[in-house]
Amino acid sequence: MLMIRSANTSPQHLCLTAAFLAFFNLAAYAENTASDFMSEDDYMGEVPKVLTVSRLSQAAADVPSAVTVIDRETIRASGIVDLPEIFRLVPGMYVGANAGYVYNTNHAVSYHGITSAYAGSMQVMINGRSVYSPLFGGVNWSELPIAIIDIDRIEVTRGPNAASYGANSYFGVINIITQTSDETPANSVVATHGSGRNEVFYRHAGKLDALSYRFTADYRQDDGLDDRNDFKRMRFINSQADYRINLKDTLEFELGIADGARGEGNIENDPFVFLPRTKQINNHYALIRWRHHISDTSDFTLQAFHNYDKSDDETTSVNLRPIIAAISPVVAASLVNDNVYVNNAVVQQRTDIEAQQTFALGKQIRAVWGGSVRQDSVYAPNYLDSRKTDYFNLQRLFGHAEWRLHEKLTVNAGALIEHNDFTGTDTSPRASLNFKPHPNHTFRIGASSALRTPNYVEEKFRDRLVVATTNPGQNPLIFQYRANTGNLAPEQIISRELGYLGKLGRLQLDARLFSDKISDVIRDANRTDLVVPPNAVLLNPFLGADITTNVNQGGAEVNGIEFQANWQLSRNTNLLVNHAYIHIRETEDGLKLDYTSSAPRNTFSSLLTHRFNPQWDASLAYYQTSEADLLGDGNKVDLIRKSDLRLARKFQSGRYNGEVNMVIENLFNNHYEEFADYNTFKRRGRINVRLDF
C-alpha cells in the first residue's frame, strides 16, 4: 500500500507536478525581473549621508600643522611586522626597537627627541580611541591588539595639537585608522615566518542588512634580540561593526581582547630583585560611537570607550642574606626570609566619553567644538606603593575653526581648556595662517602651545623594597628606589613653525622650519629629605644608592628643519625621502646632562618602490640615524645605517587573490645598536603569504 502511494505516477499527478513546477519557475522568473527592474527610486531615492562635515578632513593645503599620512600601500611596501617601525618614515621621528629595562619588548617612539624608553609626549589614537598609558604616558606598542594588515592609514601630526586632540598632544599626534568592513575582502589569511618571528592572521568581513562587520584573529610570537629576555607572544581578536540605523544615524562598534606573555627583566641592570622572568598580559577594549547627521552643514558625534590593560608580574629576589651580611652580619642573621617577593602587577584603565559637533558656516567657515570627560585608573602596588587603585579625572572643552578668508588665505584657530586632578586647569591655544599663492604652493605660519600633564610615574612613583627582620629594634629594612614628591607643574611647549607644501611636477614636497620652546621640564632629581618610619632602617646610604624624585627644572629649545618628499619617478616607480635636522639647546639651567643629545642630529629615511609588472614588485628602504645619547634607560649609540629589501609577487586564481613576499631586514648585516648599547641588531629575514577570498 505504502509502496503504491509513494510510486503514484498517475497522469493527473504528473500534470499537477508540472503545473507546480511551471508556477514555481514563473515565480522565480518574476522575482528575477522584479529585482532587475530599475525604478525611479534608483535614480532619485534618498542616499545615506556619508561624507558629512565630520568625516571630511581638511585639505592638506588648509591644515594648520605638518601632517604625514602613511597609507596602506606604503605600509605594505615597507615590509614591517611591528607597527612602531613604520614611524621611521616620518621626518623627525626617532624609533628604537626594544627599549629599556622595564617593558623590555616595547619600542621607544619619539618626535623631536627627549627620547626615553617610556617616551610619553605624544597622543596616540586608534580610530579616535586614545591608547597611551596612564602609568608612564607612552604606548605599549607590542600590546596593542591591532594587526598591521587592518590599518588603512596613519596620520601623524608633527607638532603639538592639543586644541584638536586633547591631552598628551604634546610633541605630536598619531592617529591610526583601520579599514572599514566594506573595504576588506570577505576572508583573508596571512602567515609570516622568519628569524624568530611567527604570525598567523585571519579576518572575516561581512554584511547583514544594515550591519557591516569585521572580525580579526591574530597570533604572533617573536623571540626578540640575542642577549635580552624580550620574547613576546600574543593572541587577540578584535572586531569592528557599523550599523546604519537610518539615513542620518549610524552606530559604530569596536571590541577587542588580547592576552599573551612577555619577557621581562635584565640581569645586567638588576642582578638582585627584578630578575629575568615572564609576565602575563590581558587587555581588552570597547568603543561605541553614534554619528548623527543634523543637516548638510552640521554633524554630531558621541563616543564612549573603555580600555583595560593588565599585566601580572611577580618577582622573587635572589638570596639577600649574603649581600646584607657584607654590610652587617647581625642584620643578615635577623632576616625573616632569604628572598623578597614583589608584586609588580599593573592594571590600567581608561573610560572616556566625548561629544562633538562639526559644522560649516557658509562656504568660508568650518568649525568643530566639543567636550569630554575621562577617568584613568592605575592599580600598581609596586610603582605607587599602595594596594589601592588610584583615579585620575580629566575634563576638557575644545574648539577649532578654519576660516577661508580668501581663496588664497586660510586661518585656523583653536583652543583647549583642560582640567585634571594633577595640575588643575590649563589652556592650550593654537593659530596658523595658510597662504596659497598658487594652487600648487602653500606657505604656512603657525604657533601652538600645549601642556603635558605629568603621568603617574612622574607624579606618584614611590617604589621601595621592604625586608622584614626579627630584630625588634631595627624592623624592617627599606631599600627606596624612587620617592616622587608629586605636585609637579605641567611641562609646557610653545611651538612655532614655517611650513611649505608644494607640488612641482611629479614631486610633492613638505618642508618645515620649527622652533619648540620647552619649559618646566620634568626631570629626575635626587631626593635627600626622605624620612622613613622610626623603627625602620634605610638601606640606600649603606649601598651608595640615590633616591630619585621628579622636579620641574630647566628649559630647552628644539630648533630644526625637516622635509618630506614624495617623488613619482615613473608610472611604476616611487621614491619617498624624509630628512630631519634637530638641534636641542639648553635655555634654562637645570636639565640633565644628556637632555640635549637625546635626539639624533640627523635622521634620514627613504623608500623606493618599483612595480615590474602587475605581478612583481619590490621595495628598498634605507634608514640612517646619527649618534644619540638617549634618556631613561637609554645610552649612547652610534650612527645607524640600515637597509631593508622586500620582493613580492601577487597571484590570482579564480576568486583567490594573494601575495607572497620576502623581506630582508638589515640587508648588509651591520651589527648596530639602537636606543642603548644592550640592543644589538643583526640581519633578519621573513617570508609572508597572504590569501584573500
Place this chain on the structure above:
Amino acid sequence: MFNQSKNNYFVCKNLSLLALIAHLCCPALSYAYTGITIIISAPSQSYLEFVDHFKEELIATKNTALRVKVIDLQDSERPVVAENSELVIALGVKALEASSKLKFTTPVLGVFTPLPTFNKLLEASGRDLGNFSAIVLDQPYSRQMLLIKTILPEVKNVGVMLGKTSSQYYEIVKDTGEKRNLNVSIETIKQESELIPKLQKLLDSTDALMAIPDPVVYSRETAQAILLTTYRHQKPVFGYSQSYVRAGALAAVYSTTKQLAKQAAEIAIKTQAAPGLLPPPQAPRYFSISVNYQVARSLNITVADEENAYRKLLDAEAAQHE
C-alpha cells in the same frame, strides 16, 4: 536652445530603428486629444509637484483648453481613461507599466522612468514608439562628462563602474568619452561583492568616478562603501542625483520636477494635433547642477559658484551642437 536629437544621442541609438518602423507602420491610427490624464504611481511629493508645475506650464503657454485629470494608481488598480481622446502621462515606473496595458492607440508618455525600464516595458507591451514614449531619468553621458570637464578641466581619466543593467551601455559610454577627449576606464561587476575591489583598482588609474545608475553598483547599501573608498583615494565622485551629492558626491547634473514638467508640457502641446506621433524617448532637456562645496574644499578643489559652473556647462553643451 539645444538640438534635441543630438542631445538624446544615446537614447536614439538604441531606439531609432524601432521608431522609424513605428512611424512608418502606424502613422494615423489615433485621434487628436482634448485632455491629459496624469497617472501617478503614488501620491508622492515630487509627483504632486509635477502636476502643479505641468498645469502652470499650460497656463503660462495659454493652452488652457487642455483638461488635466489626475489618477492615483493606489486608488484604482486599472485606471479608466477616455482612451481615444486623451494623452496619458505616466509618472513613475508603476504608472508607466499600468499605462502600457491601455489601448494601443492611446498615446502614453512616461516621466520619471529609467531608460532600461522603459525599454523593457516597450518590449513587454509590444506597443509602438509613436504611441509610447518617455522623458527618461537618465541624463546624457555627454552632459555628465561636460560637467566633469567644467569643474575639473585638467581631468583626463574618468572611471565608470557598470553593473548588470548598465553594462549594455559600455560602448556608448566609451564613445562619448572619446568624443569629449576623456579616457574612460570601465569596470563591470555582476554582484555587489566585486564592487569595492574593482572600484579600488579603477581608482588607481583614474582621476574621478562618474556614476551611472545601476542597482548593483549604486544603492542605499553601497553608498557608504563607494563614497568612503573614493574619498580615501582622494578622488571625486560625479553623481546623478541631488541626493548623491548631499551624501558626498562632488557634483551632479539632474533635472528638477519643474524642469521635467516643462518638457512634458512642451511635448503635450506639440503633439496635440497628431498624438500618434509622439517624439522618440528623450533625455531631460532642462537640467540643474548641484555641487557639494564641503567635499570640494576637503579635496582641495576650487569650484566656481553653482550659477557660474552651470552657465559654463550650458555654453559647453551649446558649443558641442554647433
